[in-house]
Amino acid sequence: MTHDARDEAAGAHDAALPEGFVDFLTASWRDDPAPYPTPAPPAENLAKRRQQLSEAFPGDLLVVPTGGIRSRTYGAPYRFRSGSDFLWLAGDADPDSVLVMHPTATGHDAVLYAHPRFDARAGAGYLDRTHGELWHGPLPSLAEKAALLGVETRPLAELEGALTAPASGVRRVARGYDQDVDLLAGAGEAEADGELARVLSDLRLVKDDWELAQLQQAVDATVRAFEDVARRLPADRAVSERLLEGVIEWRARVEGAGVGYPSVIGGGPRSAILHWSRNEGTAAPGDVLLMDVGVENRHGYTADVTRVLPVSGRFSAVQREVYDIVHASRDAGLAIIRPGVAFREVHLTCMRVLAEGLHQLGLLPGSVDEAMHPDSMAYRRWSLHGFGHMLGLDVHDCGRARAEAYAAGNLEEGHVLTMEPGLYFQPTDELVPVELRGIGVRIEDDLVVTAESHRLLTAELPTQADEVEAWLAAQREAGPREPVAHVRRRVLDRP
Numbered sequence: 001m002t003h004d005a006r007d008e009a010a011g012a013h014d015a016a017l018p019e020g021f022v023d024f025l026t027a028s029w030r031d032d033p034a035p036y037p038t039p040a041p042p043a044e045n046l047a048k049r050r051q052q053l054s055e056a057f058p059g060d061l062l063v064v065p066t067g068g069i070r071s072r073t074y075g076a077p078y079r080f081r082s083g084s085d086f087l088w089l090a091g092d093a094d095p096d097s098v099l100v101m102h103p104t105a106t107g108h109d110a111v112l113y114a115h116p117r118f119d120a121r122a123g124a125g126y127l128d129r130t131h132g133e134l135w136h137g138p139l140p141s142l143a144e145k146a147a148l149l150g151v152e153t154r155p156l157a158e159l160e161g162a163l164t165a166p167a168s169g170v171r172r173v174a175r176g177y178d179q180d181v182d183l184l185a186g187a188g189e190a191e192a193d194g195e196l197a198r199v200l201s202d203l204r205l206v207k208d209d210w211e212l213a214q215l216q217q218a219v220d221a222t223v224r225a226f227e228d229v230a231r232r233l234p235a236d237r238a239v240s241e242r243l244l245e246g247v248i249e250w251r252a253r254v255e256g257a258g259v260g261y262p263s264v265i266g267g268g269p270r271s272a273i274l275h276w277s278r279n280e281g282t283a284a285p286g287d288v289l290l291m292d293v294g295v296e297n298r299h300g301y302t303a304d305v306t307r308v309l310p311v312s313g314r315f316s317a318v319q320r321e322v323y324d325i326v327h328a329s330r331d332a333g334l335a336i337i338r339p340g341v342a343f344r345e346v347h348l349t350c351m352r353v354l355a356e357g358l359h360q361l362g363l364l365p366g367s368v369d370e371a372m373h374p375d376s377m378a379y380r381r382w383s384l385h386g387f388g389h390m391l392g393l394d395v396h397d398c399g400r401a402r403a404e405a406y407a408a409g410n411l412e413e414g415h416v417l418t419m420e421p422g423l424y425f426q427p428t429d430e431l432v433p434v435e436l437r438g439i440g441v442r443i444e445d446d447l448v449v450t451a452e453s454h455r456l457l458t459a460e461l462p463t464q465a466d467e468v469e470a471w472l473a474a475q476r477e478a479g480p481r482e483p484v485a486h487v488r489r490r491v492l493d494r495p
């Protein structure tokens, strides 16, 4: 072990280790196989996706890193989460891995460059504070990864030699995931790299059946998280948004990897704050409570669901008036969702219903048609955002897809997206009557476009106002439960 490695093993705030002690520490460990299997997608699905990418870039060298562990504060990391493009292609859950698609005469050879297992005989590697097994627990070996994921694996040390651009063909690097890989690859052609990012987003738009099952699982866990909150939401006193956030996180960790994005828990006037995730307020009787939350499952697929509950158990007349406008917008949008319909048409359909509702409330400065004109968009003061977005491994999935494949394109079978119109009346808005101020309503469902129409993944969670009230009453009647149901024991601890 070198002096540098000893320092690395010790860390800046520890005394350096004497050489004799290091020898003593690294000797006589049994070399067991990794006992904690990480969840892996079916190898044949991964191979099929790589084949699609291969066909898009014949003759080119393709480099897709997962990214590294990010530091939160000195010496304290965030929990690692694989880069989404990499995860979609390679399925590997460990940090620093890089998928390289080497061009061949007939397609590509895919190679996963990954950390070798830091076994006892690796000396310093065993002690490594960032990756070592002594600190972080055993990882699968390269051979175990290859068998699990159905791809050739090589040690990360061989990556540098694999990044040379092919003699004929272009090298394309998925940039921004891993600084080390970006540096190692050196300057490239921004346009060639951008095309790789675009094509990966395009390909990820259509979900395969296994992905649909993952998304349904994430939604089902999220539905149970909403039930957990409803069962702990008192009707007769204020409750802190933090407590409700904790209930969501509890379910998310028990059933999934965690939440897919920071939970928005907005009681009363905070229901009108789109990205309220400080969750420092309370929800009190008489308030609406808006919750925008999504469990990310163990394979990285996330739900994205919003419901608005009347804390007292019943919406007030004015809350319900706003709620019903948003619900009508949602229904109108869902009614036209099927393959071939323009994303933009769904948007305009939802927005028109919101504009009509705003007109009925006497808020629009002119007619509905005037508000809908692209030069006006007056309705948007209170609707703020579009009807929805693609959903998958990222909550805002496929963000780099070509416009004509997404926002300026048509829906296709296998697209998974949200439907989430909303209306938001800020407490400080002097254009709206006092009784409307501080009311925010968004109803957000997740759906998959099917051959003929669409299927709601969130159908288990009611949206219509009467049904929401009845559902809340039923959850309160049932009372709190431990979030242990529906969990399969995955890790087989060994003696």
Ligand SMILES: [Mn+2]
Pocket (backbone or CB within 6 Å): 304, 389, 418, 420, 444
């Ligand atoms: Mn959303």
